[in-house]
Amino acid sequence: xxxxxxxxxxxxxxxxxxxxxxxxxxxxxxxxxxxxxxxxxxxxxxxxxxxxxxxxxxxxxxxxxxxxxxxxxxxxxxxxxxxxxxxxxxxxxxxxxxxxxxxxxxxxxxxxxxxxxxxxxxxxxxxxxxxxxxxxxxxxxxxxxxxxxxxxxxxxxxxxxxxxxxxxxxxxxxxxxxxxxxxxxxxxxxxxxxxxxxxxxxxxxxxxxxxxxxxxxxxxxxxxxxxxxxxxxxxxxxxxxxxxxxxxxxxxxxxxxxxxxxxxxxxxxxxxxxxxxxxxxxxxxxxxxxxxxxxxxxxxxxxxxxxxxxxxxxxxxxxxxxxxxxxxxxxxxxxxxxxxxxxxxxxxxxxxxxxxxxxxxxxxxxxxxxxxxxxxxxxxxxxxxxxxxxxxxxxxxxxxxxxxxxxxxxxxxxxxxxxxxxxxxxxxxxxxxxxxxxxxxxxxxxxxxxxxxxxxxxxxxxxxxxxxxxxxxxxxxxxxxxxxxxxxxxxxxxxxxxxxxxxxxxxxxxxxxxxxxxxx
Amino acid sequence: xxxxxxxxxxxxxxxxxxxxxxxxxxxxxxxxxxxxxxxxxxxxxxxxxxxxxxxxxxxxxxxxxxxxxxxxxxxxxxxxxxxxxxxxxxxxxxxxxxxxxxxxxxxxxxxxxxxxxxxxxxxxxxxxx
Numbered sequence: 001x002x003x004x005x006x007x008x009x010x011x012x013x014x015x016x017x018x019x020x021x022x023x024x025x026x027x028x029x030x031x032x033x034x035x036x037x038x039x040x041x042x043x044x045x046x047x048x049x050x051x052x053x054x055x056x057x058x059x060x061x062x063x064x065x066x067x068x069x070x071x072x073x074x075x076x077x078x079x080x081x082x083x084x085x086x087x088x089x090x091x092x093x094x095x096x097x098x099x100x101x102x103x104x105x106x107x108x109x110x111x112x113x114x115x116x117x118x119x120x121x122x123x124x125x126x127x128x129x130x131x132x133x134x135x136x137x138x139x140x141x142x143x144x145x146x147x148x149x150x151x152x153x154x155x156x157x158x159x160x161x162x163x164x165x166x167x168x169x170x171x172x173x174x175x176x177x178x179x180x181x182x183x184x185x186x187x188x189x190x191x192x193x194x195x196x197x198x199x200x201x202x203x204x205x206x207x208x209x210x211x212x213x214x215x216x217x218x219x220x221x222x223x224x225x226x227x228x229x230x231x232x233x234x235x236x237x238x239x240x241x242x243x244x245x246x247x248x249x250x251x252x253x254x255x256x257x258x259x260x261x262x263x264x265x266x267x268x269x270x271x272x273x274x275x276x277x278x279x280x281x282x283x284x285x286x287x288x289x290x291x292x293x294x295x296x297x298x299x300x301x302x303x304x305x306x307x308x309x310x311x312x313x314x315x316x317x318x319x320x321x322x323x324x325x326x327x328x329x330x331x332x333x334x335x336x337x338x339x340x341x342x343x344x345x346x347x348x349x350x351x352x353x354x355x356x357x358x359x360x361x362x363x364x365x366x367x368x369x370x371x372x373x374x375x376x377x378x379x380x381x382x383x384x385x386x387x388x389x390x391x392x393x394x395x396x397x398x399x400x401x402x403x404x405x406x407x408x409x410x411x412x413x414x415x416x417x418x419x420x421x422x423x424x425x426x427x428x429x430x431x432x433x434x435x436x437x438x439x440x441x442x443x444x445x446x447x448x449x450x451x452x453x454x455x456x457x458x459x460x461x462x463x464x465x466x467x468x469x470x471x472x473x474x475x476x477x478x479x480x481x482x483x484x485x486x487x488x489x490x491x492x493x494x495x496x497x498x499x500x501x502x503x504x505x506x507x508x509x510x511x512x513x514x515x516x517x518x519x520x
Numbered sequence: 521x522x523x524x525x526x527x528x529x530x531x532x533x534x535x536x537x538x539x540x541x542x543x544x545x546x547x548x549x550x551x552x553x554x555x556x557x558x559x560x561x562x563x564x565x566x567x568x569x570x571x572x573x574x575x576x577x578x579x580x581x582x583x584x585x586x587x588x589x590x591x592x593x594x595x596x597x598x599x600x601x602x603x604x605x606x607x608x609x610x611x612x613x614x615x616x617x618x619x620x621x622x623x624x625x626x627x628x629x630x631x632x633x634x635x636x637x638x639x640x641x642x643x644x645x646x647x648x649x
Contacts, residue, residue: 215569218591282524289534303546309591345523 018241018453021075028080028089035065035092035099038076044069045384046371048454048465049102050480051110053138055084057450061112063089066454066467070389075454082112091117098371101490109136109205124198127151135206136478142206155194158184163191166501170199177515181504188500193493197518204520208479209471213239213313213447216476220466221308223481224517229262230459231481232311234466237392237455239313242470243445247393249436251315256394256431257328258302258310258318259457260424264332265294266460267421268339270512274414275346277506278355286342290335297331300324315441325432336425343418356411360495360507363408372491374462374484375416376511380408386456386463393457398430410510447474459484461514483517543607548592550585550611553623554604560626564594564603581625585611 017023026034038044044067054062061082068075082089091114093100103114104123111134114120122129125146133146155165163186170178178199184192204223208216220235221228233255240247247255272287295305301324302310310318320328346352362372367380377384385402387395403419405412447470454467462484471477488511495507543549558581564573565581572587573594583603595605602623613619 214567214593218569218589282528286527286531289531299547300544301546303544303548303592309548341527345527 017077017451018075020073021077021453023077023079026078026080028082031065031078031080032090032092032095034078035067036095038067038069038078039096042067042069042076043071044076046096046098046102047075047456048467048480048482049099049106050467050478050482051082051106051112051136052469052478052480053110053136056138060084061087061110063106063112064452064467066465068386068390070384073390075390087111088113088115090115093117093119097369098487101486108134110134111137124201126196126198127153135203138209140206153196155182155196156184156192158192160186162186170196177519179515183501183504185501188502190496190499190501190504193496193504195489195493197489197515199519200516201519202516205479205481208476211476213444213474213476216468216479217311217313220481221311223520224483224514225306226266226514227262227459227461227464227483227517229258229307229310230457230464231466231483232308233259233393233457234455234464235468236311236313237457238453238466238468239444239447239455241453241455242447242451245314245442245444248315248439248442250319250438251440251442252394253431253435254316254318254320254440255311256398257320257428257435258307258316259393260427260431261294261298261328262307263458263460264335264421264424264428265291265298266512267417267424268294268335270460270509271339271343271346271414271417271421273512274356274410274506274509275352277410277503277509278352280346280349280352283342283346283352286338290339290342293331293335297328300327312441314444315439317441319440320435325435328428329432332425332428336422339421347415347418353411355503355506356414356510357409358407359410359503360499360510361407361409362491362495364406366491366494367408370491370494371487372462373487374458374460375413375420376488376491377462378402378404379412379416381406386458390456392455394431397434398427400427410506413510449473450477461485461512461517462488464517481517481520483514483520485514485517488513489518543609545607547607547609548590549606549608550588550590551583551592551595551603552606552608553581553583553602553621556601558602558623558625559600561599563597563599567593567597569593575625576622579625580622582620582622585619585621586616 047066047068049065052062054060063080063082065078066075080089089112091103093103101123103117106112107114108122108124128149128151129146130149134140163184166183166185168181170180180196182194183190204219208219217232217235221232223231269287269291272284275283275287298307299305301320302318310316362380364381367377367382372382373384381404383402383404388402400423403416405415449470449472452467452469454465456463456465464484465482467480469477492508492511496504499507565575569591570587570589572584574582576582592605595603
């Protein structure tokens with residue numbers, strides 16, 4: 001089959017792309033077959049899918065399908081060209097359901113229509129946007145205001161005696177981001193859930209066009225509040241991949257330390273937050289207290305609680321002195337033992353266990369179909385972790401295990417977080433022990449125009465993938481951000497089915513997904 | 521149950537009184553104009569990612585806290601130390617003009633030794649994003 005593919009799809013530009021990325025230029029009609037081959041026979045998983053307006057470069061649009069083949073530490077990129085005369089492409093969602101959102105987004109933002117898509121509804125602009133406004137086309141100017149039309153929205157209806165619809169949001173009682181949830185329920189039991197997100201889409205990808213790389217890094221840091229560092233690291237990784245810049249050893253270790261500090265404050269805070277789903281005030285306050293201590297540690301050592309301004313292209317901006325390292329060690333040592341105490345209390349608490357066990361179950365086949373990532377995937381038995389599977393920073397040198405469970409319920413998801421937090425303590429310890437001396441930043445090589453690369457990192461919610469193509473003079477031509485939340489949101493409605501409505505906040509919290517990571 | 525009570529007892533009160541006197545030394549607070557004079561190189565205007573630093577009539581260098589994102593890039597670029605980093609985080613004011621600070625910007629040829637440095641022209645500034 002490989003040979004067949006090589007003959008069938010002419011090999012394209014393998015030379016100038018990333019060293020472990022094979023690129024195939026595929027004809028539009030061969031796309032479903034090629035995707036099926038890489039996903040089903042080669043064990044690839046969707047890394048990201050994007051559309052790009054390349055008419056200025058060679059006269060047509062292009063779609064990129066990027067698969068990660070973890071077992072071979074390799075990436076496959078399928079590129080198809082879409083001429084302006086026929087702005088369609090064959091949908092693969094029927095065969096590979098995880099492609100659903102990506103394909104709908106391509107239509108919303110670029111106006112290239114997926115043919116035979118099972119659910120061809122707007123994703124990002126909902127229904128209130130008239131057709132014909134495609135922001136990611138290059139002729140679309142930033143100052144255009146898209147008109148708004150009043151429409152009555154239709155959600156999947158479940159009908160029958162005793163079935164009621166309960167609309168919740170987009171404005172919520174708590175301080176959370178906007179999302180509309182529509183439950184169809186019989187009594188307390190959820191039959192079906194529609195989740196509608198993308199209420200505050202910010203157009204970051206459009207905004208970044210033409211932006212110098214250093215400024216785009218600051219923009220990447222601001223995609224999300226709680227995984228600011230993972231986003232910055234992913235973007236910097238992509239820049240370093242295009243320019244083939246070798247990071248200084250010390251920078252690789254420093255990045256690892258900071259990335260794990262980010263995971264720690266997220267995981268420990270999330271373990272506390274999940275307790276809010278069943279009103280366990282002790283857990284909430286202890287979790288947020290420990291998280292606050294970690295945030296203050298971040299502020300002391302980097303100057304920013306959420307670790308912004310830590311990454312620079314080609315390394316890091318912040319170095320650690322001996323006294324700071326001592327500070328990290330002492331603080332983490334204390335927090336580790338306190339966190340252990342908290343988890344022991346939580347996991348032996350009868351009511352807490354009762355509420356978490358078998359709640360919000362996600363099966364392995366659902367997880368595989370939707371290509372869920374991060375702790376949610378590992379809780380259902382999908383053993384992926386990009387830190388181990390496609391190592392970056394210093395993860396190939398340090399030893400750590402990837403905790404995974406098979407139950408797929410809220411309890412398994414909280415357990416994955418707890419275990420990972422302890423792995424993070426150990427990773428930071430190892431990284432500090434082996435922290436090499438030397439410089440922390442190296443100038444990045446000049447990037448050739450119209451080349452692409454991608455960078456990735458395992459954020460506390462799963463892998464973030466940043467793909468970008470360079471424009472002339474060290475600027476950005478197209479920037480595509482795929483966050484973990486983007487992969488995981490479609491799984492939440494499935495996990496809720498068959499559970500009672502009062503468990504929804506608990507299930508939702510156990511995924512701890514980010515709205516702003518989607519609303520790029 | 522006993523464990524929970526004991527942990528709560530041991531933790532005690534952790535909230536702080538509102539006298540957060542000083543932020544940690546590395547904290548990136550608002551940048552200010554120090555006492556050293558600006559040499560007019562214009563580097564800060566070029567590197568500011570949000571266009572918070574601007575030039576008014578070729579005479580005044582102005583920094584607006586309403587657009588500043590406290591990235592600290594300008595303070596790193598400033599060779600004369602005119603822009604100084606501080607750890608000040610209390611930015612609220614009732615008077616909007618308080619959010620803009622200015623310092624004098626040498627004009628071209630003002631002084632022998634800044635002649636070359638003072639050649640900055642606004643058209644060289646990066647587009648504010």
